[in-house]
Amino acid sequence: MKEKKCFAKNDRVTITIEDTGMDGEGIGKADGFTLFVKDAVVGDVIEAKIMKAKKNYAYARLEKVITPSPFRVEPACKFARVCGGCQLQAVSYEKQLEFKQNKVINDLIRIGGFDANYIKSITEPIIGMEQPFFYRNKAQYPIGTDKEGNLIAGFYAGRTHSIIANTDCKLGLTINRPILEEILAFMKEKHIPAYDEILHQGLVRHVLIRSGFSTGEIMVCLVINGKDLPEKETLVKRLLQIDFGNYYYDVKGVYTEGKLDRKDWKITSICQSSNTQDTNVIMGDRYEVIYGNGYITDKIGDVAFRISPLSFYQVNPVQTAKLYETALAYANLTGNETVWDLYCGIGTISLFLAQKAGMVHGVEIIPQAIENAKENAKLNQINNALFYVGKAEEVLPREYEENKIHADVIVVDPPRKGCDEKCLETMIKMQPERIVYVSCDPATLARDLKYLCGNGYQLQKVQAVDQFAQTVHIESVIMMQYCGKEKKK
Numbered sequence: 001m002k003e004k005k006c007f008a009k010n011d012r013v014t015i016t017i018e019d020t021g022m023d024g025e026g027i028g029k030a031d032g033f034t035l036f037v038k039d040a041v042v043g044d045v046i047e048a049k050i051m052k053a054k055k056n057y058a059y060a061r062l063e064k065v066i067t068p069s070p071f072r073v074e075p076a077c078k079f080a081r082v083c084g085g086c087q088l089q090a091v092s093y094e095k096q097l098e099f100k101q102n103k104v105i106n107d108l109i110r111i112g113g114f115d116a117n118y119i120k121s122i123t124e125p126i127i128g129m130e131q132p133f134f135y136r137n138k139a140q141y142p143i144g145t146d147k148e149g150n151l152i153a154g155f156y157a158g159r160t161h162s163i164i165a166n167t168d169c170k171l172g173l174t175i176n177r178p179i180l181e182e183i184l185a186f187m188k189e190k191h192i193p194a195y196d197e198i199l200h201q202g203l204v205r206h207v208l209i210r211s212g213f214s215t216g217e218i219m220v221c222l223v224i225n226g227k228d229l230p231e232k233e234t235l236v237k238r239l240l241q242i243d244f245g246n247y248y249y250d251v252k253g254v255y256t257e258g259k260l261d262r263k264d265w266k267i268t269s270i271c272q273s274s275n276t277q278d279t280n281v282i283m284g285d286r287y288e289v290i291y292g293n294g295y296i297t298d299k300i301g302d303v304a305f306r307i308s309p310l311s312f313y314q315v316n317p318v319q320t321a322k323l324y325e326t327a328l329a330y331a332n333l334t335g336n337e338t339v340w341d342l343y344c345g346i347g348t349i350s351l352f353l354a355q356k357a358g359m360v361h362g363v364e365i366i367p368q369a370i371e372n373a374k375e376n377a378k379l380n381q382i383n384n385a386l387f388y389v390g391k392a393e394e395v396l397p398r399e400y401e402e403n404k405i406h407a408d409v410i411v412v413d414p415p416r417k418g419c420d421e422k423c424l425e426t427m428i429k430m431q432p433e434r435i436v437y438v439s440c441d442p443a444t445l446a447r448d449l450k451y452l453c454g455n456g457y458q459l460q461k462v463q464a465v466d467q468f469a470q471t472v473h474i475e476s477v478i479m480m481q482y483c484g485k486e487k488k489k
């Protein structure tokens, strides 16, 4: 056998990048050794420097691209590499989609133990975005001071707490920039200091901007290290005077006067949230309305949602609608079904399904989210949705044992760690006709499907939907049908 070479720190190697890793890094091999190289693109031939060597693998730094990959593109944002928020910006969007699609398929085969040909035959082509930039409806900018003492808004350099000035994140809307610039100008004029994380001094910590894509409503919330922002009325006046019609920068940062994704953006709500804790948590526990009513409204499909500074809401409403559309089609409802929606958050999926179901029961661990879900049900005059606070793995078994609940369809949308086994076990006992699984992590999805499909269910449909272009995050939805021998009635 060929002897494996050992690498040491600072060694230089020339390698071809053959694959993309979980964090978007390039993966290549040198003498049987696996190298993980951040910022390298699949297809690149590169020179890399070993930073940390283990027995069979090493982390290396990209030193030079010798032959660029045909899939390499110029990142739209000049800070892409230092920021780290967009792991895939140097990869063409088609290749990003292929990476995500393959990750779902491969995890189902490798972790789920499904037959490769079968999985390929039931997997639909991934649903990508029409516009893979400017898609986020929520932006949170830290405010600070640069070395020269100028006030800045920007982002934290990857894995650090130093702020790099940039009011122009390409994932967010172009309207964020004039809002941030107005706030910085106001602070400068009124001598209002930015917060200093190390000294735990200063006032303005973060600016949160949330936008309703379907309504044009914008909410601005300043997070402050104190009780009250001075001269709030002046700030309100200045913010309301911004003419959004004059702000449009395309992906390359080219300014085009008057061209805007929508013409009628308006700030309808301005808030402040006090956070005097020495913490990484951005928002305080409460907020105070300075102008407007403290919330904005947005719609996913036909369902309206009221969004306050503290409420959870999907960040990419356009793709979320496509994801839920698919989940709804997979649920195959006729109007009479009883549906359980586990991990329901603010009831987004529950309310979407309620339009076509007999009764929907949503379960969610965070009480505040359930409050929002109930308010949203009222707002949409939806009367056939009931919500429960608690862990899915506790509420479902309890309701099944004590109240003999039944479900025709169960929908789950768990966090990354997937479903608790107790929850899956109860789902099997309940034997719904169909299970729709919405997942933000293909690995735990595959693990949970292995369990469900080992207990009477057959995987029938797989659909990935890209919610987070330029990043490695992967969202997918699958449908399973009950096909066990003795169907309970």
Ligand code: SAH
Pocket: 314, 342, 343, 344, 345, 346, 347, 348, 349, 363, 364, 365, 366, 369, 390, 391, 392, 393, 413, 414, 415
């Ligand atoms: N379906 C929702 C939210 C999905 S995110 C939407 O589309 O908006 C996952 C949700 O699961 C979060 O709201 C989280 O608070 C909740 N959660 C986490 N662990 C849980 C558990 N053990 N039981 C119930 N809900 C849980």
